[in-house]
Amino acid sequence: MEVYEADVVIVGAGGAGLRAAIAVAESDPALKIALVSKVYPMRSHTVAAEGGSAGVVQSHDSFEHHFNDTVSGGDWLCEQDVVDYFVAQCPEEMVQLEHWGCPWSRKPDGHVNVRAFGGMRIERTWFAADKTGFHMLHTLFQTSIKYPSIKRFDEYFCADLIVEDGRAQGVAVIEIASGEFTLIEAGAVIFATGGAGRVFRENTNGGIVTGDGMALAYRHGVPLRDMEFVQYHPTCMPGTGLLFTEACRGEGGFLLNKDGYRYLQDYGLGPAEPEPRNKAMELGPRDRLSQAFWHEQQKGRTIDGPQGAVVHLDLRHLGEKRLRERLPQIYELAEEFLGVDPALTPIPVRPAVHYTMGGILVDGRCASPLPGLYAAGECSSVGIHGANRLGSNSLAELCVFGKVAGLEAAAFAKSATRRDSATLLKQAQKVEQDARALLTRTDGTERIAQLRREMATTMESGCGIYRLADTMQAACDTLDELRQRFRNVGIQDKSSVWNNNWLLTIELGFQLDVAQAMACSALNRKESRGAHQRLDGFEQRDDEHFLKHSLAHYDGAGPPRIGYGDVKITHSRPAVRAYGAAGEKAEKLAKEAGNG
Amino acid sequence: MGDDAMSRPLKRSNAPIFWGLFGAGGMLAALLGPMLVFITGIAAPLGFILAPDAMSYANMMAFTGHWLGKAFVFAIVPLFLWHAGHRVFHSLHDVGIHAGMVARLVCYGGALLGTLIVAWALLLIGF
Amino acid sequence: MARTITMEVLRYRPEQDAGPVFQTYEVPFTDDMSVLQGLLHIKDELDETLSFRWSCRMAICGSCGMMINGKPALSCKTFLRDLAPGPVRIEALNHFPIERDLVVVMEDFIDKLERIQPYIIPKEPRTLEQGEYLQTPAQLEKYEQFSSCINCLLCYAACPQYGLNPDFVGPGALALLHRYNADSRDGGAAQRMELVAAEEGVFNCTAVGYCSEVCPKHVDPANAVNQNKTTAAADYFLGFLKPKGSRT
């Protein structure tokens, strides 16, 4: 087995991983960085983000506003000290990207332009047309090329974390092209492996979004926090789940039911006005919008399409010119995939799984409880999203916490004691043996496509927009059974070169673990909060018992143990989460109370 | 990865000379080519539109005797040859004939030879 | 509903095949199905061993380029309905070595990307405290198109000159190089000229133009390459005027 000695190894070269790599490289050029990714960096799913990235810039905006939007948007399940740090760092990170060449959309005077986004009180979403994630990712990737200390392992699959002496000391990776293993030793490990949306059936995520890092950390004893909070995005393409960005609504799009009625006004988001108003109607938070869809469907006011019920995203009034300029990619998607010209016809949409709020438990400095292991980006739970993430906070998170993770890991690696290479190698060899055993066995009868399908449908029915104890229980049971069956999985492809049948099998193992953590955390949270909404007697938020983070601990072959941790509240006490006119009134009252 | 790529020495291409001649010839051929062919190859020989003796010895000597006429001829003929030579050279490469030096000699050498002959002829005609 | 289409897929498994061979699959399809979805159907239901790259399904990650009926295309953005009644012929992207099945070796492109210095070389350095560089929408427009390259390599599969001479930097990377040169914040054009004007550079291009024809993101790489021929030629001739040694 080949061995590579690095100071810091980063698994994942999406937005978070690349930002971390650059941070390490800039902090000390002498540090050797190994940047591992199972796809070429520019294929990472950050590429798909459309809408934008948050950062306070306007003079009538403030960090306090961004903080409040984030914390109330997260239904108070946020770590408030971390959110404080986050909102203060966002603008600088956005400017940093600008200096690195990100083609942010501009105002006529040459300053960066910002747009409105769901749940944000003031326009603070930086955007690069409707390809923000694409431009951020390519900017970061291309900038990373500048640093000779970053050694990339493109198309290397991380099969396991190497833990020795109670400390993360490296990873075992498979070169996809050859099927050969490499041990990457390192003083510190950063996971930036992205989300896990692919455990659901209809989702906006790329095929690679399979929760690998989450599962690996989890298997090594790091709890997964708040996994029950899975965001449904309200405007996705029926069938494929492809996303129509929130920016469609930021630009002024309407959501209409089958009567052509802007139904959101019936769900406490009104009044309906012709112009978009922040935090109202179509610019309400995603959880509320997805829930409203569900209710409309119950009332029979959605439209039946070939791929299930839909509502209409109406952009016609914006006109072709503006649509082509501000939402060019959306225009193309609608035309090519649906055969719909959005300037002439409303786009059929429905909610689909989009984002995993929870993830690897880390503190505000991205350190997990396992010394030497750091995490950033969607795979982590640093505590800013709470029970529901606001759109455009995630891309900003990649930069802010990618950098933090990089700096912290660099510092840790420098002070780390010498490692015992021989024992690390022995561990890596064990990883290789196990993975090869999976490949070479001939008695497996289960097919991964079948197991994956069953997992995805059970997650959809058990952990949907609204949840019930019995379907959640059924999901937990099914996942338990699927994990048993997975042990009997057989791989048809026995080859070494670019055998992704093999890697997909390993990934499915990761997915099943993560799915189970989600379903079990959901079942145990007996309240409704943010993206976790129940209809079985727990319709209300219950701050007394559940103003708590859930923590899923890995427990071998069995289901996870679910524990709870405290939520850090500094200066925003939990209050009613209100949007639209009601929200404005509540805010005014709060302000008066504060003044009086 | 790529360290050796970064340090690989780069050799400057001399293509701009040939590419420039190719471009100039191509532009002239595009602008004037069709009409020139029509005049010298069809209209004059047939006496169609133009007078039957349009290209008489006297006319042509007068034309090429004048420095403007000389300049015109010296622009058209060699540049057409350079344009064609460059293209043919690349086309040989395109169809898999990488004759290297030989092809280079035939294509560009031919154009150069043509240029010299034109110069010689024009000088012979005198002013 | 129950329509099917024949997909002829070029297979190459280095451990068992001497060279590439076609394998035929019958795939049921609906009107909204892309070629990629057809391949995923094959992988899930008919043949697990077929390897190909994909991820986003929405024509932005750039992984799923392949030859579809002889033309380079993104399989997630090409629809079976448009290819019916078939058969549909799927091959790995032209001009790249086949690693296996539809997966090509793309290290060469990455290598080239690294050589074009694809990052801002600031014209005027600026600290974060000074805030952003000003850039008007008109200045943005000068390079925006070239910055939309998703590195899908379709243009390389389209460019015979790259096929004939893999040393050629090629359309996609040159488009990105031009993207930085054309950015008002960047002052690195002179540094990048060395590669533009080198034997590997723009003069390999014979203006075939097919690269721009197949580009799914309207980058128009042919334009970037050919504009730089003019720039490189000007630099070449001006070079003779400059005193010796001043050229880097």
Add this chain to the structure above:
Amino acid sequence: MSKRRPYVRPMAGWWRKNPFFVEYMIHEGSALFVAAYGVVLLVGLVCLAQGEAAWNGWLAAMKHPLALLFHLAVLAMISYHSWSWFKIMPKTMPPLVIGGKRVAPAMITGAGLAATVVASLILLGLVWGMTR
């Protein structure tokens, strides 16, 4: 030991495999006609330099039906060259912005072809005027 064995496909006959490339080869092929025409002019010039008899010989050859046929072919191919030259033209130049708007490629091609027409008429007019 790595089992990688990347397969490199041959390029032979590439230009026959796609209509786009066939067309490309035809327009590259137009260079042969440009060359042939250049040689015809070159021979004429040499004849001219050698005196009246040689020149008249050349003129007579130009009247041969085969020569006329040849020139018809050359005319067709050089016209095709003009067309393809200007068709590629927009790809070779920086975007042309007039009045804050980007000029469409078709406009540039059109302008090039129009220039050809104008130049041709001027040329014909001059020749006609000078040889009347």
